[in-house]
Amino acid sequence: MRRERFEVRHIDLADADNDSEADRGPALTIFWWRDLPLGARASLGDELPYGTSQLRQLAAEYAAAQLQARSIGLGAPLRATYEGQPKPALLLETALEAQNLVEVLDAIAAPSSTSAQNISVVVCTRDRGPALSKCLGSLATQSCTPGEVVVVDNSPAGNAREICRQFPEFRYVHEPHAGLSRARNTGVQTSRFDIIAFTDDDVEAHPGWTSEIARAFVERDVEAFTGLVLPARLDTAAQCSFQFTIGGFGSTFVPLTFDGRFFEETRPSGAHVWKIGAGANMAFRRSVFERIGLFDERLGAGAAGCSEDSELWYRLLAVGGACLYEPRAVVFHHHRRDWxxxxxxxxxxxxxxxxxxxxxxxxxxxxxxxxxxxxxxxxxxxxxxxxxxxxxxxxxxxxxxxxxxxxxxxxxxxxxxxxxxxxxxxxxxxxxxxxxxx
CATH class of the missing domain: 1.20.1280 (Monooxygenase)
Structure with a gap:
């Protein structure tokens, strides 16, 4: 996609009969069924707007993908393969046979009512005041309030303190020693609840983010979790390049289990744990840190550069653990704007x-x-x-x-x-x- 700007558009297929609101510019369209993300499609201006029949066809395809990925009778849960993608369990026609499309998607997209009171959300930040304010604003408006939000300020001067005063219900922790891993470990050590969720200061969380994390840990006996990271905006050439050329933070819209089979299959070429997700949208049971240790403080921003998250997933899979990727839990990331x-x-x-x-x-x-x-x-x-x-x-x-x-x-x-x-x-x-x- 050789364009310098793409509009990020969101279409709810449960309500949309046509796409008459679309302008004629390039766009990345995120398709939803209510609060369930279904897929994304990049289009140039002459490919828009989408017609009614095209939207219905997309809804049918997405319904089949969700059905095969989430129905135990059809082979779920899907396990990640060498490429980090699910192996198709069945054909579209088979998936939708004797199924009502609307009923299928309504059932899958039913919002979570699981309490998030056993979740500690940890946000590590360093000198990103305006972005942090937006991030915390999104956490303050979650449909299910988490047990606590811990903001770990990794700037030597404690520059996030004043912003955090605007959110008195959140806890502020100053960790002056540089390093994202150090800050995350401080968040783990000062948090109080059984599930510890992490996001970054340059993201905004979907209102259902914490409730979907809570649902995943209740419905699936998992130790670790990652979710979907979507672009917030694609206003510059650099942002588009990160999303389309580099691949952003992934684009899989069905749940996947990364387990011992995935680890052994990719181990000869360095287990592909970076495909599990992104540190901007991940969560762990506290027992994980008790069993395999904390984040490696040699890694991460402010130290070696990054990959402190994937290295922890590597350790977990190497000792027989597993990680669930569940795209129901969504955050929106603000990519770097300049080259x-x-x-x-x-x-x-x-x-x-x-x-x-x-x-x-x-x-x-x-x-x-x-x-x-x-x-x-x-x-x-x-x-x-x-x-x-x-x-x-x-x-x-x-x-x-x-x-x-x-x-x-x-x-x-x-x-x-x-x-x-x-x-x-x-x-x-x-x-x-x-x-x-x-």
Whole structure:
């Protein structure tokens, strides 16, 4: 999609007979059935608006996908494969045979009534005042109020304190030592409830976010959870590039279970745990941290770069755990608006990814992590260069250069033997509550 701006549009197929409100510009359309996200489609102006018959066909296709993914009688739950996508359980015609489309989707989309009072929501922030205010505003208007919201301010000066005063029902914790993993660990240690959910300060949560997390932990006996991350806006070329060229934070709209089979299937090439989800929308039972330890403070923003979330998922799967991806729980992410910010982000992502592969190899001895660093990533860079050279899109070479720079920066961790001997902090004993403002 070689356009500098896409409108992010939302269509509720339960109410829409046609798409007469659409303008003629490029758009990413998110399709819903009430509060259930069904799918997304990017379209150019001459492909819009969608007609009534086209919308009905989309509703039928999405209904079949949801039915096969959520009906135990039809093979659910779907387990993730090597590509991180579900294997089709049946044909569309079979899925919808003797089924009423509206009744099927209404039943699946029924809102959760599960209490979220056993959930601690942790938001880690550093010098993003306006974005944090929007994030906290979305958490203050959840349909099911969580047990608590803990804001961990990772700026040395405590710059988020004044913003948090606007939300007196939330808890403020100052963690002056830099690092997202350090901040998240502080959130875990100071939180009080059994389920700990994380989101970032550059997202806004859907009103049903906490209730859907609560429902997932009640209905499915899971230890870890991730949800759907949708773009909030695509107003700039950099935002569009992150969403369409890099792939955003994924686009799967059916639930998936990432378990031991997925881990073993992808292990020879460095288990593909980054496909499980994003740290901007994840949750864990407290027992996970008691069993496998906290976030590795060598990783994450403010340290190696990122991948502190995927490294924790790696540890969980390696010891026999599993993680549920449930797209009912939705947050909207504000992508980087400018090219320089996007390139810095991509460089940090790749640097952190390599660092996580090194730590995973050191802990479990899985050579697939080293194979990915030394073989698979260089092959990916070569293929991406050839494709970008002949096909574009604009800006792809700059992003690729940032990825290669991040990879080169990450190679240093192979030689930092003191760094490699450090281990993630174990246990979740509550620390002294200095810096906490209620």
């Amino acid at each position: 320089s910010g996007l390139r810095r982000q991509i460089k940090a992502y790749m640097k952190g990814h390599v660092a996580a592969l090194v730590t995973q190899y050191d802990k479990f001895g899985d050579r697939g992590n080293i194979v990915r660093i030394g073989k698979q990533l260089p092959v990916y860079f070569a293929k991406a260069f050839v494709k970008a050279l002949f096909e574009g899109p604009p800006g792809r070479l700059g992003i690729l250069a940032a990825e290669i720079q991040g990879w080169l920066a990450g190679l240093q961790f192979l030689l930092r033997f003191g760094w490699r001997r450090r281990r993630p902090p174990m246990g979740i004993a509550v620390t002294a509550e200095k810096g906490i403002m209620r």
